Amino acid sequence: MSRLGDIPIRIERPDFAAMAGTIGGGVTAILAEIAALLDRLAAGDEPQAIDLKSLPMNPGDREQLIEALGSGEVAITLYADGESTIRETGVHGVWWTEHRDGDGEVTAAFIEIARVPGILIVDSDELQRGAERLRSAIGATRSSE
């Protein structure tokens, strides 16, 4: 057994069908906050995020939240010093992000309310460096001809 996550645990899954409209208080509060942040984003505000690591949630709450938000159309894997997963939930503009380190441990987990997750956006320096790299590759090819 290499990691704590390998130890099996039993999660009491709520019966969503039976408890329609009766989602737990903590999860309801998070959903309400997401809805408010979507309103603000639509009105032109900056993207916001809700930190899932600092929220006092038990595994059951998390399952309930995942279930309530559903699955969306986009799933992205980012390979940068460990694997990160960014997937759009069933609610457009609501992204579930988990950053992992090289050992696969989650170092940050949050819900981002944004048109596009900010970490994906390339900055101007990187664009310039990319252009320089391509020009130098072209130069090297020409000089070898």
Place this chain on the structure above:
Amino acid sequence: MPEYQARQTIGELLDRQGISRRAFIKYCTAMASLMALPPLAGRAMAEQLRAARRPSVIYLSFQECTGCLESLTRSFSPSIENMIFNVISLDYDDTLMAAAGHRAEAARDQAMKANYGKYLVVVDGSVPTADGGIYNCAAGRTAVDILTETAKGAAAIVCVGTCSSFGGIPFADPNPTGARPVSDLIGDKPIINVSGCPPIPEVITGTLLQFVTTGQVPDLDEHRRPKVFFGNTIHDRCYRRPFFDQGKFAKTFDDEGARNGWCLFELGCKGPTTYNACATTKWNGGTSFPIESGHPCLGCSEPGFWDKGSFYAALSTGTFGRAGNLTPRDAAKLGGAAAATGIAVAAGATALARHRRKVRMTDIQTADTQKEE
């Protein structure tokens, strides 16, 4: 420090090492989460740090066991662990540096001259003052001399561990070496105490990162600890707290209560009087913390934790140590409160512990004055 390193920004250094902007944002996002900042603040932090130049850091080791440095260098996975060393320029650390002898001391002198007034001093270990400070010498000089000289040009001092913060184990009764915390010896520099035996690695790196990002000392509590990490007691954030509130306690380490994961208060847990981030940040990359492993909190991030009596005596029994600042009447009162309501015990114990600390520091100062006279 080579001149090219002094000139280059953190971003340039990261680029040279092949650490992408996104990888750095991930690191800063994780640190922002630890510091209770909004996750997206990690991006702003990353951009700011990438544009900044690396500050020079001089790491001084005095009366210590190297556990604090082990804690720092064993943090996270190897790639993340190295990240803090990309953000700072560690110009002197006699444990980690390849140089030894006069070459090592020359590195410290050079870093001090090149960055006078701007460098950060990290101190690990208490400073012995008895018998002219002879109990800790390096390069023929006492720890008091080295600390005093190095502190002169420092922008701030970060005390890593309970020994440099409060004296720690060397300071424990009868303190044969006259061990002192840094704050007893340096009075004219900002001092940040990152206590713990050892401190949580993420708390060390988070404190350094916060200072490098803002260039300012964070909000500190009465013991000069960053409030962001030391703002709550272990008890406040403990996942076993509901059992405390329900009066469900483990009485021994192998009884039904222990097996059920009930509160460890009666087994001596010092969580109610201990301020630290163990219950939230946890240890070993967020795996667990002592209480989660079934052991009471020792209170290692509090002043004088070694002298507060048995680690296994409940706070309500009043075993608060050699100084005897808690009178039998206080202890009885506290014990009575425990029977009535556990929450009151926690609050009372905290208040008494804080009062005790103040008394103790006053005692030390008075003793010093008498000695000088």
